[in-house]
Amino acid sequence: MPVTDPELIAIVQKRVLKKYVCRRCGALNPWGAKKCRRCKSTNLRPKHYEIGGKR
Numbered sequence: 001m002p003v004t005d006p007e008l009i010a011i012v013q014k015r016v017l018k019k020y021v022c023r024r025c026g027a028l029n030p031w032g033a034k035k036c037r038r039c040k041s042t043n044l045r046p047k048h049y050e051i052g053g054k055r
């Protein structure tokens with residue numbers, strides 16, 4: 001069931017999507033991270049997750 005409530009989506013995006021994914025090793029890092037906690041790479045990207053996409 002897709003999430004359609006915009007208010008709920010905003011809450012989830014604030015809480016769940018505040019993470020960085022390392023481009024090098026794929027480790028999940030906290031939002032305030034400047035570099036990867038696993039490989040010390042600074043090549044991080046914000047985690048993208050589509051709510052109410054497929055499924």
Ligand SMILES: [Zn+2]
Binds near residue numbers: 022024025027039041
């Ligand atoms: Zn890494």
